[in-house]
Structures are given as C-alpha cells and as structure tokens.
Amino acid sequence: MKSSMGMGWLFPVFLLFHFSFSHSWCHPHDNLALLHFKASLTLNFTYSYNNYYVDYCHQVYPTITTWENGTDCCSWSGVTCHPISGHVTALELACGAIQGKINANSTLFSLSQMQSLNLAFNDFSNSQIPSTIGELVSLTHLNLSFTNFEGEIPPQISHLSNLQSLDLSLPLYNRSQLKWEEITWKRMLRNATDLRVLVLDHTDLSSTSMSSLNLSSSLITLNLRGTGLKGELSDDILCLPNLQHLSLSGNFDLHGQLPDLSCASASLNVLKISSCELDGPIPDSFSNLTHLTLFDLSYNYFNASIPPSLLTLPRLNSLLLYSNLLSGRIPNVFHQSNRFQKLDLSSNNIQGKLPSTFSNLQHLIYLDISHNKLEGPLPNKITGFSNLIWLVLVDNFLNGTIPYWCFSLPSLEYLYLSGNQFTGRIPAISSYSLRALILDGNKLQGNISESIFNLVNLTYLSLSSNNFSGSVNFSLFSKFQNLYALGLSNLGQLSLNFESSVNYSFPRLQELDLSFMGLTEFPKLSRKVPVLKYLYLSNNKLIGKVPNWLHEIDSLLAVSLARNFLTTPVDQFSRSYQLRYLDLSFNLLTGGISSSICNASSLELLVLSKNKLTGTIPECLVSSPFLSVLSLEKNKLNGTLPNTFAKNRLISLQLNDNRFEGLLPESLSNCMELGVLNLGNNQLEDTFPHWLQTLPNLKVLVLRDNKLHGSISKFKTKYGFPSLNIFDISSNNFSGTIPEDFIQSFESMKNVVQDEVFGNRGLYMQWEYSIGIIYSPTTVTTKDTILLFERIPINFVDIDLSGNKFEGQIPNVIGELQALRGLNLSHNRLCGTIPKSMGNLTILESLDLSSNMLTGSIPTEFLNMNFLEVLNLSYNHLVGEIPIGKQFGSFSNDSYKGNLGLCGYPMSMKCSQKHDEHPPPSQSLWREEKFGFDWEPVAIGYGCGTLFGVGIGSCWVNFKRVHTVLFVCL
Numbered sequence: 003m004k005s006s007m008g009m010g011w012l013f014p015v016f017l018l019f020h021f022s023f024s025h026s027w028c029h030p031h032d033n034l035a036l037l038h039f040k041a042s043l044t045l046n047f048t049y050s051y052n053n054y055y056v057d058y059c060h061q062v063y064p065t066i067t068t069w070e071n072g073t074d075c076c077s078w079s080g081v082t083c084h085p086i087s088g089h090v091t092a093l094e095l096a097c098g099a100i101q102g103k104i105n106a107n108s109t110l111f112s113l114s115q116m117q118s119l120n121l122a123f124n125d126f127s128n129s130q131i132p133s134t135i136g137e138l139v140s141l142t143h144l145n146l147s148f149t150n151f152e153g154e155i156p157p158q159i160s161h162l163s164n165l166q167s168l169d170l171s172l173p174l175y176n177r178s179q180l181k182w183e184e185i186t187w188k189r190m191l192r193n194a195t196d197l198r199v200l201v202l203d204h205t206d207l208s209s210t211s212m213s214s215l216n217l218s219s220s221l222i223t224l225n226l227r228g229t230g231l232k233g234e235l236s237d238d239i240l241c242l243p244n245l246q247h248l249s250l251s252g253n254f255d256l257h258g259q260l261p262d263l264s265c266a267s268a269s270l271n272v273l274k275i276s277s278c279e280l281d282g283p284i285p286d287s288f289s290n291l292t293h294l295t296l297f298d299l300s301y302n303y304f305n306a307s308i309p310p311s312l313l314t315l316p317r318l319n320s321l322l323l324y325s326n327l328l329s330g331r332i333p334n335v336f337h338q339s340n341r342f343q344k345l346d347l348s349s350n351n352i353q354g355k356l357p358s359t360f361s362n363l364q365h366l367i368y369l370d371i372s373h374n375k376l377e378g379p380l381p382n383k384i385t386g387f388s389n390l391i392w393l394v395l396v397d398n399f400l401n402g403t404i405p406y407w408c409f410s411l412p413s414l415e416y417l418y419l420s421g422n423q424f425t426g427r428i429p430a431i432s433s434y435s436l437r438a439l440i441l442d443g444n445k446l447q448g449n450i451s452e453s454i455f456n457l458v459n460l461t462y463l464s465l466s467s468n469n470f471s472g473s474v475n476f477s478l479f480s481k482f483q484n485l486y487a488l489g490l491s492n493l494g495q496l497s498l499n500f501e502s503s504v505n506y507s508f509p510r511l512q513e514l515d516l517s518f519m520g521l522t523e524f525p526k527l528s529r530k531v532p533v534l535k536y537l538y539l540s541n542n543k544l545i546g547k548v549p550n551w552l553h554e555i556d557s558l559l560a561v562s563l564a565r566n567f568l569t570t571p572v573d574q575f576s577r578s579y580q581l582r583y584l585d586l587s588f589n590l591l592t593g594g595i596s597s598s599i600c601n602a603s604s605l606e607l608l609v610l611s612k613n614k615l616t617g618t619i620p621e622c623l624v625s626s627p628f629l630s631v632l633s634l635e636k637n638k639l640n641g642t643l644p645n646t647f648a649k650n651r652l653i654s655l656q657l658n659d660n661r662f663e664g665l666l667p668e669s670l671s672n673c674m675e676l677g678v679l680n681l682g683n684n685q686l687e688d689t690f691p692h693w694l695q696t697l698p699n700l701k702v703l704v705l706r707d708n709k710l711h712g713s714i715s716k717f718k719t720k721y722g723f724p725s726l727n728i729f730d731i732s733s734n735n736f737s738g739t740i741p742e743d744f745i746q747s748f749e750s751m752k753n754v755v756q757d758e759v760f761g762n763r764g765l766y767m768q769w770e771y772s773i774g775i776i777y778s779p780t781t782v783t784t785k786d787t788i789l790l791f792e793r794i795p796i797n798f799v800d801i802d803l804s805g806n807k808f809e810g811q812i813p814n815v816i817g818e819l820q821a822l823r824g825l826n827l828s829h830n831r832l833c834g835t836i837p838k839s840m841g842n843l844t845i846l847e848s849l850d851l852s853s854n855m856l857t858g859s860i861p862t863e864f865l866n867m868n869f870l871e872v873l874n875l876s877y878n879h880l881v882g883e884i885p886i887g888k889q890f891g892s893f894s895n896d897s898y899k900g901n902l903g904l905c906g907y908p909m910s911m912k913c914s915q916k917h918d919e920h921p922p923p924s925q926s927l928w929r930e931e932k933f934g935f936d937w938e939p940v941a942i943g944y945g946c947g948t949l950f951g952v953g954i955g956s957c958w959v960n961f962k963r964v965h966t967v968l969f970v971c972l
Contacts, residue, residue: 028075029088035109036075036090040066043102046125059097059123066098082118089115096145100124106132118143122169125150131180136161147171147201154181155205160189167199174204174228174252181206184214191216203227203249212256215239223247227274234258235280240273240291241265249274251298256280260304263287270294276322277301284309291315298322300346308347310335320344324370328352332371336362344368348394351375361386372396372418380405387411396440397421404446409433420444420464431457442466442489450474450496455481464489466515473497476525480506487511491538492518500525507532517541517562524549533557540564540585553577564588564609572610576601583607587633591615595634597622607631611656615639619657621646635659635680643667643686654678658704666691675699682706682730690714690736695722701750702728706802713738722747730802732826739810740803751799751819754845800824804850807831812851817842824848828874832856836880841866848872852900860885860904876900883913 045067065080075090076083082092090113104110104126111134119141127150135144136158144162147169155170162168170180182202187210191197197218208230215238217224222244232255239248240263250256251274259282260275271293281303289311291297297312300322307330308323319341331354332347342363352374361384363369372394379402387393390411396418403426408417410431416438427448428441436457442464449472450465460482466489476498479488485508490498498519507529508514513536516525521542527534528551535557544566552561553574560583561575568589573596575584581602587609594617595610605626611633618641619634625648633656642664643657652673662684670676671693679694682704689712694700703726714736723729726748799821809831816825817839824847832854841863843849849867852874859882860875870889874897881903884890895908905913 027088028081028083028090032083032088032090032113032115033075035112036069036078036081037071038109040069042104042108043100045099046101047099065095066100084115087115089113091115092118092120094118094120095124096120096122098124100126102126103129104132106134108132108134111135111137113138115140117141117164120145121149122147123149128152130154131156131159133158135159138162140164142166142196145169148173152179154183155186157183157186157189160186160193162190163193164196165194166196167201168194168197169199169201170205171201171203171225172205179206182209184209188214188216191218194218196220198244199223201225202229204252205229207231208255212236212239217242219243221245225249226253228252231256235261235275237261237263237265240270241268244269246270246293247272250278251276253278259283260285260288263290266290267292271317272296274298275302280304281327282306284312286311288312289315292317294318295341296320296322299326301325303327305329307331308333308352314340317341319365322346323350324348326350330354332357334359336360338362338364340365342366346370347374349373353377356380360384364388366390368392370394372398374398376400378402380408383407387414389413392416394418395422399423401425404428404441406430409436415459427451428454433457434459436460438462440464441468442491444468446470448472455479458482459484461486463487464515466491466493468493469495471495473499475499475502477502477504477506480508480530483509485511487513487515489513489515490519491515494518494520498525500527506530509533512536512557514538524552527551528554531555535559538562540566542566544568546570548574556580559583561585572596572615573598575599578602580604582628585609587611587613589613594618595620595623595639599623600626603628605629606651609633610637611635613637617641619644624648624652626650630654630675632656643681645669647672649674652676653699656680658682658684660684662686664688668693670694671696673697677725678702680704681708684708686710690731695747699725701725704728704730705734706730707733709735711735711737714741714744722749724749726750727799727821730800731806732802733805735807736803737807737809740808740813742813742815745813745815746818748819751801751821754797754821797821798823802826803830804828805830809833811835812837812840812856814839816840820844822846826850828852828854830854834858836861838863840864843867845869850874851878852876854878856880859883865890873897880904884909 043066068079069075075081076088080094080098081090083089084091093116101124111132114137116138117140119138122145129151130153131146131151133156135156139161141162142164143166148171172180182205187207195218198220199222201223203225204227206229207226210231211233212231212235213233217239219242221242224245224247227249231250231253235256235258246269248270254277257279260280262285267290270291273291273294273296276298279302283306284299284304286309289309292315294315295317297318297320304326305328308328310333313333313335320343324346328350329352332352334357336357336359340363343365344367346368348370352371354376355378356376358381364386366387367389369390369392373396376395376398377400380400382405384407391413393408393414393416400422401424404419404424406429409429411433413435414433415435417436418438418440420440421443424444424446426446428446428451431451431453434457437459439457439460440462443466446468448470450470455478458481461484463482463485470493474496479485488511508531511531511534514531514534515538517538517540519542521539521544524544534555536559540562541564544563546568547570548563548568558578558581561581562585564585565588568586569591571593572586572591575581576598579602582604583606591610591613593615595615597620600620600622606628607630609631615634615637617639619639621644623629623632624644625646627650630651631654632652633654635656636659638661640661640663643662643666645667647667647669649672653675654677656678658680659682663686666686666688674697676697677699679700679702683706685708687709690710694703700723710731711734724747727750800823804826807830811834812827812832814837817837820842822843823845825843828850833856835858836851836856838861841861844866846867847869849870849872856878858880860880862885865885865888868888873893876896876898877900880901884898884904884906886906893908898904898909905911
C-alpha cells in the first residue's frame with residue numbers, strides 16, 4: 003500500500019516534466035527580437051540568385067510570413083526553441099525570399115542561446131557581415147552562403163570558437179567578394195578547433211597561402227574552390243585523419259607538383275584539384291587513397307603517363323583527368339571489380355590503342371577519351387559497357403571499320419566518333435536509345451544505312467565530311483521528329499533529293515547544315531522548318547536571290563550563305579528582325595549597303611567580305627548597340643569612314659582592302675571591347691592613332707598599306723597597348739625613330755604561351771558563333787606570306803613595321819618581346835648595329851631586317867633562335883663571319899646578299915680571305931626609291947673606307963647632310 007501510494011503522487015509530476023520538454027512558450031525577449039528582425043527586412047518572392055536559388059531551393063518557403071505578434075515564436079516557421087527555457091536555438095531561414103540589410107545593432111545578435119543560423123540563398127546585397135556576429139558565441143553551425151554579403155569578413159568571426167560548420171560560399175561569377183584578412187583567417191582556425199565542415203568557395207583568401215593552412219584534425223569537409231589560394235600543395239592537408247571531402251579547384255596561383263603522400267592511408271573519398279597550375283607526374287603514392295570515390299585533376303599541366311595503381315583504386319567511380327599533358331598509353335589494368343562510372347581522359351596526349359580490359363567496366367556510364375592520339379581500330383568485341391550512356395572518342399587517329407557493338411549497346415544515348423579515320427559502311431544499328439549520333443569527319447563510305455532512320459529518339463545527327471554516296475530523300479530525315487540539329491555538310495558524293503510527294507516537316511529542328519554539298523538550287527523548305535534558328539548553306543553553287551521562304555522564318559538567328567554566286571541585295575535581309583548572324587561573304591553582291599540593313603536591329607555579326615559592294619558605310623551600322631563583328635573587307639567601298647562609332651559591343655572590325663580615304667575615325671576609341679581592327683590596304687591619310695591606346699582588349703591592329711605618316715612619338719598617356727599580339731603598320735610613310743616606351747608597352751608580347759597547353763584548352767582569339775561555322779576570319783602577313791586565319795592562336799605574336807621611313811637604331815628593348823613569332827623591320831632607314839638582346843627572341847620563326855643601313859656583325863646570340871625558319875638580312879652593311887651552327891646551316895645565300903663585308907657559309911667569300919678592295923659602290927646599290935631611301939651618303943662614305951663611311955653615312959639620310967659627311971671624310 004505504501005509503495006503504491008508513493009508511485010501515485012509521482013505520476014502527475016512525471017506528466018508535468020514530460021509536458022515541459024515537449025513544448026515551451028517562446029522566451030519574451032527572443033519573441034520580441036525576432037519581430038524586430040522581421041520588421042527590418044522585406045520579402046521578394048521573385049528573387050533568383052543566378053539560377054543557384056532555383057536549383058537549390060526548388061521553391062520559396064514562406065518563412066517569416068508566419069511570424070505574427072501575439073503568437074508563440076516557437077511555433078513559427080524556421081524557428082527552433084529550447085524545450086525548457088524557450089530561448090531560440092536555431093533559425094532555418096534558407097530560401098526565405100528575404101531582402102534587406104542586417105545592421106550591427108540588429109536584434110538578431112541578441113539571440114545569445116542560438117546554436118544554428120542558416121540564412122543561405124537570401125539577398126543582403128551591398129552590406130557587410132556585421133561585426134556583432136561574434137556575439138553569437140554559442141553558434142555551432144553558421145550558413146551565410148549565396149547571400150550577397152560583401153567586403154571584409156569581420157575579425158569577430160574568430161570569436162565563434164564552438165563552430166562545427168561554417169559556409170560562406172559564393173557563386174562562381176559573383177561581382178561582390180567576401181575577403182579574408184590573413185590575421186582573421188588564422189585566428190578563426192586557431193579558435194574553432196571543433197570545425198568539421200568548412201565551405202568557403204569563391205571567397206577571397208588571396209592574402210594567405212597554403213603554408214598558413216593550420217587546419218583542425220577534426221575537419222571532414224573542406225571546400226576552398228576559387229579562393230585565390232597560392233603556394234605549393236603539401237601532403238599535410240591531404241593526410242588529415244578525418245578529412246573526407248576536399249576541393250581546392252579554381253585556384254590559379256596554386257602551383258608546383260603533387261606531393262608524395264607520407265601517410266599510409268587517408269580518409270579522403272572526394273578530392274578535387276582542377277583548374278590550378280599544378281604540373282609534373284601524378285605520384286604513385288596516391289594509390290594510398292583507398293577510400294577515394296571521386297578524383298578530379300582536370301585543367302592542370304600534369305604530364306607523364308597515368309599510374310596503373312590509380313586505375314585500380316577499389317572504390318573509385320569517377321576519375322577526371324581531362325585537359326592536361328598526360329602521355330603514354332592507358333594502362334591495361336581494368337578488371338571486373340572496378341567501380342568506374344565516369345572516366346574522362348580527354349584533351350591530353352594519350353597514345354596507343356584502347357586497352358582490351360576496358361570491356362570489364364560493367365558499371366561505366368560515361369567514357370570520354372576525345373582529343374588525344376589514340377590509334378588503331380576499335381576492338382571487335384566488347385562484353386561490358388551494358389550501362390554505358392556516353393561514348394566520346396572525338397578527334398583521335400582511330401581507323402578501321404566501326405564495330406557493330408558501338409551501335410548495339412543497350413543503354414547508349416550519346417555516340418561521338420567524329421574527327422577520326424574510320425572507313426567502311428555504317429553497320430546495322432540496334433541501339434534505339436540513341437539520342438546523339440555524331441560521325442562527321444571520317445572516311446565512311448557507301449549509302450547511308452537505312453537502319454539510321456529507325457532511331458526515332460535522335461535529337462542530334464551529324465554525318466558531315468565523309469565519303470557517303472548514292473541518293474537519299476531529304477524527307478526521310480523527318481522521321482526524327484525530335485531532331486534538334488542535322489549536319490549533312492561536305493558530302494560531295496551524296497545526292498540530296500528535296501522533291502517529295504510526302505508531306506513532311508521538322509517540328510523541332512533548330513540547326514541545319516547543308517554547306518559544301520554542291521547545291522545548285524535552294525532546298526524547298528517552305529513551312530517545313532518552323533522553328534529553325536541556324537541555317538548553313540555556304541560553299542555551294544547557289545545563284546541569284548534568296549528565296550522568300552527564308553525571310554518567312556521568324557525564328558532564324560544565324561544564316562551563312564558564304565561562297566556561293568548570289569546577287570541578292572543586302573537590304574533583302576532588313577526585314578529579319580531576329581537575325582543575329584549573317585554571312586554573305588565570297589559572293590557576287592553589287593551595289594551599295596543600304597541604311598535599311600539597320601532595321602535588322604538584332605544583328606551581332608555581319609560578314610559581307612569579298613564581294614563587289616560599292617559606296618559608303620551607313621553611319622547607323624557602326625552605331626548599332628549590339629553589333630560585335632563587322633567584316634566588309636575586300637570590296638570596292640569608298641569615301642570616308644563614319645565617325646559615329648558609339649559605346650557598343652564591337653569586338654572585330656575588318657574594313658581592309660577597300661578604297662576608303664581620309665582620316666581615321668577617332669570615335670573608334672569608344673569601342674572599349676574591340677579586339678581586332680584591320681584597316682589595311684586602303685587610302686587612309688592620317689597620323690598614327692595614339693587614341694587607340696585606350697582600348698584595353700585590342701589584340702590585332704593592322705594599318706598596313708595606307709598613306710599614314712609622321713612619327714610614332716612617345717606616349718602621351720599612361721595606357722600603351724598591353725593586349726596587342728599582332729601589330730602591322732607596314733607600307734606607310736611613318737618616320738622618325740621607333741620609341742622604346744612604345745615597344746615596352748606591348749605587355750602581351752612578353753609572355754610566351756606554349757602551343758601544346760593552350761591548344762588543349764582551346765584558347766584562341768576568336769569570335770565564333772553556334773558550332774563555329776560562322777566566323778570572322780583575319781588576314782595576317784608573315785614569312786612573306788599572307789595568311790587567312792579562321793581562328794588566330796593566342797600564341798601567334800607578330801610585328802611588321804616594314805616599308806616605312808623609320809630611322810635610328812633598333813631599340814634594345816625589343817629583346818623583351820620574347821613571345822614574338824614574326825618580326826619584320828625591312829625597307830626602312832634603320833642604322834647602327836643589331837642589338838644582341840634580339841637573341842632573347844628564342845621562339846622567333848621569321849626575322850626580316852633587310853634593306854636597311856645596319857652595320858656591324860650578326861650577333862652570335864642569334865644561335866638561340868631555335869625555331870627560326872625565315873631569315874633575311876640582305877642589303878645592309880653587315881660585316882664579319884656568319885654564325886655557324888644550328889638553324890644557320892639551313893639559310894641560303896639570299897638571306898645575306900648585298901652585305902659586302904659578310905663571309906663564311908653560305909657566302910662564296912671565306913673569312914680567311916683578305917678583302918681590302920671592294921667592288922664599286924654601284925654593286926651595293928639597290929631598288930629603294932619607292933621607300934624614299936637616299937644612299938648617296940653611303941656611296942660617298944666608300945671614299946673614306948667602308949666601315950667609316952657606313953658608320954657615318956648610314957645615319958645621315960637627308961640630302962643636305964651629304965656635304966657634312968663629305969667634309970668629315972675629306
């Protein structure tokens with residue numbers, strides 16, 4: 003009895019105790035603080051953070067809208083309270099559509115018991131993280147990612163010593179920037195010893211280095227992508243005992259080699275170090291990372307071969323090594339226990355055949371080995387690949403027939419085999435899951451396989467640039483009702499039949515390429531391609547005018563009709579209001595360019611080069627706000643150039659090879675995005691356009707063959723031409739000396755860019771659209787040859803000052819332009835010796851100093867020019883022995899003729915011969931009249947001795963000075 007009575011009085015107490023833990027009214031202080039916090043903010047339910055918001059949040063949560071006075075704050079959305087005290091312990095307000103500014107005196111920071119604060123994916127733009135964040139000393143979890151905070155991260159954040167997770171990450175292309183000061187960073191790491199998750203992507207850590215990363219051993223996740231970290235990577239960070247996820251990608255100042263791991267094993271399962279400056283081999287010791295599931299080293303400079311041990315890591319399912327310098331063969335070590343799902347080795351220098359054990363990769367979903375040097379045939383049989391969705395082997399040297407298995411894999415959706423040397427016929431296709439079939443750029447033969455037309459799921463089909471023959475009805479391709487892009491270009495042996503009794507259409511077709519097909523008539527596509535955006539009919543035999551159906555397609559964005567025999571007026575396209583890109587180059591267009599073309603107000607690219615157009619350029623055209631590329635070269639346009647260039651998007655302007663005259667338009671200085679300017683081969687008459695120095699992105703400047711004159715004086719501004727890679731002002735009347743500060747301003751010409759690295763990364767000075775069929779080609783003269791570049795490699799650096807009246811010595815600072823590939827200073831009045839510093843131009847391929855008044859010997863430093871292919875030093879006054887060795891053994895006598903004092907190979911005069919007597923001066927005279935040379939002082943100088951006469955006379959080119967030279971000699 004006593005016992006039961008004792009238990010009876012405890013039961014109500016137990017109920018009261020249980021109730022108090024299940025619910026508690028919000029603490030009055032915190033209730034009021036939250037209401038004040040809400041009042042300081044606004045809501046914007048249309049807010050989107052560069053699509054990250056949509057991807058992460060999926061929907062806008064109605065968080066603070068539920069916060070009302072007189073209700074319990076512990077029941078409000080996003081609020082968590084302590085079950086006894088009622089103090090707020092967590093605020094989960096991510097994706098709350100909140101906008102505003104959080105001030106240092108915000109009541110948010112009076113919630114002293116708060117342990118977790120998540121404000122991610124809201125908008126606090128134009129404000130800094132308040133310093134009072136340090137008052138929330140109980141915080142264990144803080145997430146301010148994607149919130150548009152900017153400025154310096156407050157030092158008080160280091161007061162949050164209980165932090166276990168911190169996320170301040172920003173999107174990749176964020177205009178604002180959160181910046182860490184080194185002292186703040188070090189204090190935070192020193193105090194927050196329990197940190198497990200640290201995510202700081204794209205915040206600014208440039209003030210610190212890898213050596214100062216004194217990281218907590220408790221870290222599990224560390225993301226420092228794009229933070230500006232610099233220095234060399236050490237194994238300290240890779241061997242942290244609990245670290246599972248590490249991302250250091252996008253740190254372009256992170257250099258050096260991967261360290262040999264000192265730890266026998268580590269916990270890492272995700273390791274991302276892409277887009278850095280790392281080089282050297284991948285160490286074998288990385289096979290110690292036995293927990294790795296994802297390993298990303300893409301976009302670096304790693305070389306040597308792939309370690310076999312890396313491919314046998316037991317848990318690795320994603321290996322990304324693309325865009326490096328890896329070579330050798332792919333190790334043949336794959337076995338059935340491999341868990342690979344994604345393997346990307348593209349854009350390297352990998353050679354040899356595909357390993358036979360590839361077929362063991364039963365789990366593989368994505369395989370990309372494109373842009374390498376794979377060779378030989380594909381294996382005839384494959385037992386694996388049952389889960390393969392992507393197979394990409396583009397741009398290799400693979401040959402033989404395409405085996406049947408490529409077209410019969412049950413899960414395959416994307417098959418890319420273009421840019422190889424496959425031959426034979428396409429076998430029967432049974433991979434009905436295929437969505438993309440890309441076979442262009444091979445040597446495939448025969449009729450187009452009928453089984454192709456059973457692939458009803460196809461969205462992309464390219465058969466271009468093969469040897470298919472026979473005839474095919476164009477209407478058959480309409481079986482692909484989901485087709486987005488169709489490429490049938492450069493199939494000269496294939497006949498396309500557009501006549502059809504069948505009523506067909508392409509309801510989703512947006513891109514159609516029928517270029518290089520020998521078409522003599524426009525295809526009959528009226529009302530068959532209602533949503534077509536890109537139409538390529540270049541390099542055919544089309545004549546006359548463009549059919550009306552082309553103008554009836556309102557969706558058209560790009561049209562290329564280049565290299566035909568069209569006579570259609572340009573203004574026929576003035577009704578194409580949506581048209582962005584129009585290429586009518588290499589046709590038979592005549593007449594003028596009507597101002598009505600400006601009605602096509604969306605035009606971004608207009609290429610009318612190589613026609614017979616006359617008249618002037620409409621002023622409205624050059625003031626268009628959207629025009630990026632304007633190419634009118636090689637026509638018969640005349641008059642003065644419009645001076646109405648406005649602040650626009652113009653990046654390429656090519657008006658060369660016309661009949662323009664008058665002054666250069668200074669309004670070009672408004673085109674701040676201009677990268678290519680070619681006004682060569684006209685009749686422009688002006689002084690050098692110093693005002694072009696204000697264009698920060700100008701990479702190509704060609705003013706050759708005009709009537710430009712005067713000196714290129716020293717810069718009067720602070721700008722210079724820091725981005726210039728091609729500078730051609732040849733065949734004008736420029737005079738005076740070549741200023742040193744002018745040469746020194748060419749900063750871009752001082753930095754050598756390697757072919758193999760940037761070739762892989764595809765860095766070109768290019769302005770291409772869609773797949774790259776529409777472009778703006780640029781003509782450049784080098785090695786005495788006119789080159790037409792469809793894409794100018796970023797490592798092509800050239801200076802041509804030839805055919806002017808420049809005098810004085812070659813500036814010594816020209817040796818600083820170590821990226822030069824071509825240098826032409828010929829047909830001027832340059833005197834003095836050749837600077838030895840030119841030997842620093844070690845990658846120079848073409849050097850022309852001919853037809854000047856240069857004296858002295860050929861510097862032996864020229865032997866450093868290992869890539870020199872063209873050398874012309876003729877018609878100067880050089881003396882002494884021609885350098886012996888290396889590439890100098892390949893130059894003929896023509897490289898040195900007209901230099902009476904030179905001896906040695908390949909000249910007939912041996913250096914041991916005495917040559918006190920010289921041929922009469924008439925033998926050293928040559929045709930220079932058209933460049934305005936006056937060689938009379940040199941001829942007079944011979945009476946005083948060759949060297950003395952040349953040394954004095956060559957620098958005195960004015961007729962009035964001849965008497966002075968004669969007096970000195972007498």
